[in-house]
Amino acid sequence: MIAGNDAERLARADPAAFEPNPKRRVDDGTVLLGSHTVAVPDALAAVLLAVVEQVNRAGPPGPAVLTVPSTWAASRRAVLAEAAVRAGLGAVTLISEPIAAAVYYTSVLRHELPPDGALLVVDVGAGTADVALVRAGAELSVIAQRGLDVGGLDVDAALVGILGQLVSVDSPEAWQRLAAPVTNADRRDRLVLWQEVRAAKESLSRLSVAPVHVPGHPADLHLTREELEVAATPLLAPVAEVAAEMVAEAGLDPHALAGVFLVGGGGRMPLLGRLLHARLGVAPTVTERPETVVAEGAIHAQAAVAAVPGVAGSGSAARRAPVRRxxxxxxxxxxxxxxxxxxxxxxxxxxxxxxxxxxxxxxxxxxxxxxxxxxxxxxxxxxxxxxxxxxxxxxxxxxxxxxxxxxxxxxxxxxxxxxxxxxxxxxxxxxxxxxxxxxxxxxxxxxxxxxxxxxxxxxxxxxxxxxxxxxxxxxxxxxxxxxxxxxxxxxxxxxxxxxxxxxxxx
Missing domain, CATH: 1.20.140 (Butyryl-CoA Dehydrogenase, subunit A; domain 3)
Structure with missing residues (x-):
């Protein structure tokens, strides 16, 4: 098994053997990769092993920490812990993603989280959006959480739909091949299309227009930021609505929050920040690389308490981070x-x-x-x-x-x-x-x-x-x-x- 960028490149030759989101298969037990049936812990271990091989070039890796959604039950955490063992990481510390984000907010960005203060963490990834309230006390704890089945992949699908309306008029046969692939060549072209759309979406966070190559279409097309926002608004607006409802149900005034922290790859879309600002009246904090916040926060959380290796609870690794004074x-x-x-x-x-x-x-x-x-x-x-x-x-x-x-x-x-x-x-x-x-x-x-x-x-x-x-x-x-x-x-x-x-x- 091959993971990472190499796997994405090889997927063009054998797309049926490619799983782009192994995390979403955590409950399935096994995953079919081409003609091979693979246990999910082994598939996750392949991703972790690619990281271990990179780290080993600089020396043996130290104690590892992995992050999990705050809503994950013990069974899902056990699958990830088993994958870590199979990747050679041994027993690892598991930290809740909103807890790790809160530690990054205080330890790296140096923002204050006062005693008994609450931080709203909005994490929008590829497949899901998680909204959580993290409260400071004797230890950081998640006091409320909600999940939505919406993410960057849904925005990609909406953009693919916009292109489909254009291509199906000029080249209906070409679009049929991409919408319902039959052969490996069709699957390769479909994969290229989705990669093109994802790259264009990321470019539109900085540019107003992004070109898109549609396989089989004679002319190159483009997407605009306006089209992106029109397509993404009905998908992302519920995230802001859920955030506002959660704050209200907790009996909090949005302006009394320690902050609103937007993380995950979806945080790169300016639209999401504007929707949260408009609904809560509070401008969210966004970093230059929101997709790495949770991982870096987990490292700081582990270092703050010198955690003993082993599967830990959602907030134990952040118990003494940050210092409350x-x-x-x-x-x-x-x-x-x-x-x-x-x-x-x-x-x-x-x-x-x-x-x-x-x-x-x-x-x-x-x-x-x-x-x-x-x-x-x-x-x-x-x-x-x-x-x-x-x-x-x-x-x-x-x-x-x-x-x-x-x-x-x-x-x-x-x-x-x-x-x-x-x-x-x-x-x-x-x-x-x-x-x-x-x-x-x-x-x-x-x-x-x-x-x-x-x-x-x-x-x-x-x-x-x-x-x-x-x-x-x-x-x-x-x-x-x-x-x-x-x-x-x-x-x-x-x-x-x-x-x-x-x-x-x-």
Whole structure:
């Protein structure tokens, strides 16, 4: 058995022995190639073996990963796993195609998939179209999926029908040979026609007109992009409709999706992207080579978890890909700022007559809310002066400082509402830096005011200054450290990471 481009060329000599889509025969058990009956695992193994032979030229292949449609049951997966064993790959990791596409979306294109966010993957291949919603969580998982029996082959058939209407008028006999081949020569010409149409279809994704040679017809014909779109629209429109229905059934707003990712060979047709955009209101992401996205994504998914060779579940190989960095969320920034409520400025009254309500040597403590909104400090019961000896220690409100905290709170609510992780990280980094600067400025202001109070109420010992008796509490330093880590982590996450063989695309 021969696979790949060599098989396509040899098919012109013996088209009856050619199977162009062995994947579609996975349930058949056997396939007839000319006069030979071949087990389907052997036919699939021939395709995989052609790949293995190419890889062996550079050295023995490492652990292999194969992708499967998310709708494939265990019986189909077992057929593919058996084919891998017969091709010499041994036990392989099987990864669901939408999971692999989602890993490519995050690991190669560097788009963000926020926690609990959903990515709509639309995979249009030669024979089928698969639409899936992939959600991020502890691991990537497919939460909804639908399949349609439509693909590039159906578009090819529609284009062949357009040519048939033209050829049957001028050369009805020639078209009869192509439409219902009897001899091997007829089958060869039919195969050439379909290859010509497929090549023309691919050209029309870049050109407005593509020539087509029809065997047996005296003149060359051509197809236009307009003809392609007229023929393909009724075939591909249901894909966009199913995508919209799936998003609605999941209770999601299309604009709240992390993205719409168009993959598979059908992704090369601009028409499909426009149909999805018109139906969802969201422009899909398309790469320069959409037909290789799933394969490359599977490699990244396997590398991300160092998967143990063996048949894995649909999402196990993507469990840790991509890194989620949950600790960089706005909620964590809120927790960091709450540390500010811990004792912030501490007045240590080691002076002979003490300070405020505290006895000599006692400690008076203000928390963050006291400093912003004004209030009395906390003094331990055993350190309190008698009520008749209390002095003024209430700190007045700081309007500018309180306003800064209010602005920070409002901005945090805004950050929590953002669905795009990249924008959220940028905003959190800015808010963290602003919060840190505000705390430092407020600390310096309050320490100066408390030092003035001490000078007013107490005799500062010789060789000392009032500021020597004003200390900053642990809550302030803990808050600053957490804010610094948050800012650094978010900025690091925003930096584009270069990967071998990958490049950033939008």
């Amino acid at each position: 949950r600790w960089l969320s706005p909620a964590t920034l809120v927790l960091a700022l709450l540390c500010f409520v811990l004792p912030f400025a501490t007045v240590s009254c080691g002076l002979p007559d003490g300070y405020g309500h505290a006895k000599p040597g006692g400690t008076t403590q203000y928390n963050g809310l006291d400093l912003a909104l004004g209030g009395k400090p906390d003094v331990q019961a055993d350190q309190l002066r008698p009520a008749g000896e209390w002095r003024e220690d209430r700190i007045e409100p700081q309007p500018l400082y309180a306003a800064a905290l209010l602005v920070l709170g409002t901005a945090l609510v805004t950050a929590l509402a953002l669905t795009r992780q990249r924008r959220r990280r940028a905003l959190v980094a800015g808010l963290g830096a602003l919060a840190g600067l505000s705390l430092v400025a407020g600390q310096a202001l309050v320490v100066n005011r408390l030092a003035d109070r001490i000078r007013e109420q107490s005799a500062v010992p010789a060789g000392k200054e009032a500021r020597d008796f004003v200390g900053t509490g642990a809550g302030f330093w803990l808050t600053l450290v957490l804010l610094a880590l948050l800012v650094a982590g978010n900025l690091a996450a925003l930096l584009p990471l270069r990967r071998l063989g990958g490049r950033r695309q939008t």
